[in-house]
Structures are given as C-alpha cells and as structure tokens.
Amino acid sequence: MNVTGKDLRGITVATVLPFDEAGAIDWDGYAAVLDHCAQPATTDCVFVNGHAGEATALTAAEKAEVIKRTRDQIGPDRVLLAGVVPTGYPEAREQSEAAREAGADVAVIFPAEALGGGNASTAAPVKFMEKLAGELAMPLSVFQFPIASGFGFSTPVLAEMAQIPEVIAVKEGSATLLAYDENRRAIKAAAPDVAILPSNFHWFFAQVALGGDGILSGLASLAPGLLKDLWDASEAGDLAAMRAANDRLYPVVRAIYGPAPVIDMHTRMKDGLRLMGVIGNSAPRLPLLPQSDEVVEGVRKALAGAGLL
Template identity: 55%
Template sequence: MSKPMKKPDLRGVTVAVVLPFKSDMSIDWDGYARVLDYCACPDGIAAVFVNGHAGEGGSLSDDERQAVIERTRRQIGGKPLLSGIIAHSTAEAIHQTQLAESAGADCAVLFPPTPLGGGASATSRAPVAYVQAVSSAVAIPVSIFQYPLTSGFGYSPETLAKIAALESIIAIKEGSDTMLAYDENRRAVKQADPSVAILPSNFNWFLPQLAVGGDGVLSGLVSLAPGLFVELWQASLADDLNAMRAVNDRLYPIVRAIYGPAPIMDMHTRMKVGLKALGLIESADPRPPLLPVLPALCDAIATAVGVARAAGDIRLA
C-alpha cells in the first residue's frame, strides 16, 4: 500500500529566491547562502521556491537544479521547499519533477510548457492532460504557475478548476495580471476544491489581490524586501485594510524600481541589482540570453534600496 501524499501548508509568504552567478556564469554558492539567510530563513517566511523564473531555472542543468534544491534544503530546515519545472515536453517535465523529488523538493511547480503557447492553453484538454501525466509520475504534490493572460500561456477559469480538482494539486501561483482574471480564477478554483491555495503573484496587484482574497503571497520580490511582505500578509490576516495600505505605500517605490521600466523580463535581474547594493552578492549578471541591467537603472535601484534601508523597510541581520 502506498503512503498518503504529504501536502505542505503553503499559506503565507513564499519567497521565490533569485540565484546569483559568478563572472564565469557558474553559480555563486556563497552569495546564494547569504541570500537564503536574508530572505528565506527568517521567521514569517512560510515556504521557499527555487528553480523558477527568479532562480533562472530554465538556464540550469539537471545537476545544477538538484544542487540548488539540496543546498536550499540544508539551509532552510523543514520549511516547505518548492521547485519550478520549466520544460518543453511532458517527458522532460516528468524527468525534471522526478529529479526534484529525489533531491528533496516538497512540491513541483509546473510552468506551462512551450507547445501550449500556440493556443492550446485556451481550452482545458491539453493542460489537464499535461498536469495529470506529470503528477501521476511522482509522489509529491503539484502547484500550477499561472502566466499573464497576455502571454498566451495563461489558463482559463474552467481549465484551472479542472486542474484544481486533481488530487495532487495543492496551490495556484496566480499571475494572470488582471484583477478580473484573478478573481474569476480564484472563485473557480475554490469552488472546485477550497483546500487549493491561491497565491497572489502579480507585482502591481499585491494589495488588491489580498484584499479580494488570497492564501498568501508568492513573489521573487520577497528576495529583496522580505520584511515588507511579511507585514503585508500579517495585515491581510488581521483584515486591517489601513495597515495593508500603509505597508503597500512603503513597498511601492521598490515595486516601481523593479517592475516599472521595460522590459519586464529583467525584473529578477533588477532584484539581484538590489541585493548587490545590499552587499549580499558580488554580481547581478544573469545568464544569457538575459542581459545585465543598464548602469542608469542600476543607480536608480540602488537609490530606492538605500532609501528603504534608511527607513528601516529593508533590514539586514
């Protein structure tokens, strides 16, 4: 008889951890350990997400992804550990998920595979079959990474509801990037299975998403400003809208510095610029095809981080 699946509690703040590299593009493990100490280990952080967009998981080898999981597990202790699955086929996704399970991940976060960007995400047939195939190949639960609808990869409320009804699904990282889609998806998922956690993840919508209803926050920006997100979540738990607004006002300059300028794909590299300004990592450069942040924007990010640190909104141990 197989053991019942262990389903971690993902309510609260989940940090999507950025991954620093050295000048030769190998992983900066010392810098990564400092980043984990800063944003993943403190009280108030409920779970840790690696090998996603923030961790440049698509640029990593199988061995590197496993090493990230293993090192993170040793450093964060028993906190739930999620690992991104960024694949181009079902077979590749199964392979990555099995490796993540063997390395110690508690949950696999399935990104929509590239072939579903050609319109297949507009109906439920292919996405549900994909999630079923991957989840049935492992003994750990699965979370879904919902893309912005404008990307062509975002799932419809009907699709998310059908996926949420699967036994192994425990959470939806909700990044549709419109409040209407967020609310429609949240309602559809909760009707299908109220236990599936909805984790707001739209950088411009943290406060309104939580105000409408959410089970936590999942964001790469927690890597840079963990304390503010813990405060925002605690205010949400207390149903204190005034406190939520106050935290949001303090978070706003950081949000705009990271997410405001085009192209938005540089968001996680900009977070690394902020972490470099804090002295936690030596290099903010990403792996190609992503490019380093231009100097003028680096200066603006460093200024925003410096102001937040002086105000006590960003604190180093």
C-alpha cells in the same frame, strides 16, 4: 513530508541565484541570499528554479544542486517547492522526478511549450496534468502565466486542474486583476483546499485585499519584510496597516518591475542585493543582460527610501 495546500499559506520566496564574474553559480552568495530572505520570521516557504532563479539558464545538474543546497540550509521541516519548466511531457516527468529526488516537496509545473498557441484554453492541459499527477504521485502546483502570453490557462481549465488530487496550489500570475479574481473564485469553489498564491507583482495590495492564501514572489528575495508586513496586515483585516505597508512597498515595486523589459526584474533584484551587500555580483546569465546605471540607481533610491540601505 506530506504537504497540503494549507502548508503553503503565507510568504513564499522565489529565490534569485547569484553568479560570479565568470558566470559560475556563486554558492556562497546563494547561501547569503537564503540567510537574507528565507528566515522563518518573514518567509514561510521557499521556491527554487523558477524565473527568479534563471532556471532555463541552468543545467539539470545545477538545478538539482540548487535544491539540495537549499534543503540543507533551510532544514527538513520547511516546505521547498521547485520549478519544472518543460518543453513537453517527457521533460515534465523527468524534471519533476529529479526535483523530488533532490529534496523538493512540491513540483511547480510551468505550462509546457507544446501547450502554447491556444491549447491553454482547451482540455489538453488538464489531461497533461492528470497524467503527470498519476505517474508522479507527488504534490504539484500549477504555474499560471499571464493571459496575454498565450500560455495562461483559462478559468475553467484551472478549476478542473485544481480538482486533481495531487494539485495542492496554483501560483496565480494571470497579470490582470479580473482574471485573478475570477480564477480565485472558481478554484476555491471547485477545490477549497487548493492554495491560491498570488504573484501578480503590480498588484500585491489589491490581490491580498481580494483574497488569497499568501504571496509568492521573487521580490521576497530582496525585501521579504515589506511583503510580510503587507500579508500580516491583510490577515489582521487592518486596511490602514495594509495601505501603510503598500506605501512602503510601492517605490521598490516600481523600481524593480517598472522599467522595460520586465523580464529583467530578477536581475534588478540582484542589483538590490548587491547594493545591500548580500552578494558581490549581480550579473545574470545569457540571454539576460546586466542593467544600466540609470536603472540600478533607481533601485538604490527605492531601497534607500524604504529604509533597506
């Protein structure tokens, strides 16, 4: 499939991955998750092996199997993105090639560990992406980390990356609205066809109000319809409908992303899916841990209030 930025418009679900009580991947549960969150009525594209899918806790063989099973279930005509979480360049190329071989259309390149500690604002990330793009010759997306993490790229770096022909999208997770808007404007000025996929989870409403090409979120694993309602209202330019959709979404957002530490957000999504009867077990793999009864009860109340239970 010759995927471009225009093909990524709309809702992209970052899928969570359930495990059984022994810690093995629950493939039947994963199929049920896809049935729940990857229907064309609510979801346009599917993103696997990212943070939501606990990619760093998976073996290379498991990541390839996730891609293959996802492709088999969603069919050949849906866009499938796969995360690439490298330490350095050799891993980036190896993981990208493996993702393509397994059936992914787009490799989503996380910032390499070697580029941390300040290099994210220099020319090094651009050279890294240029080399990867030239050797892979496949569609790529840049995964923008929160600025405060030290791995978030500067606005000029993102704008340069966007001009690499193979780069078709930026998953924008800078975690501040100012950075999101500055990056969006700079990228669109430099490369208008590159898709901006906002994923700053505290500000779904504000991001689509500012502008973007869709929403990329793990929350679509749990509540795809709520995000779809917000996106459709933004596409229609209907501020009242956007506010109404955001009011339904807000309690779920707070229950999932509010408690500390925020890294447990995807485990809370799996707690919600368990409460909804989609999966049987919500426990993550180490280094993540199960959530407290108090946090799970907060998720239950939010889902009930949103009419999802």
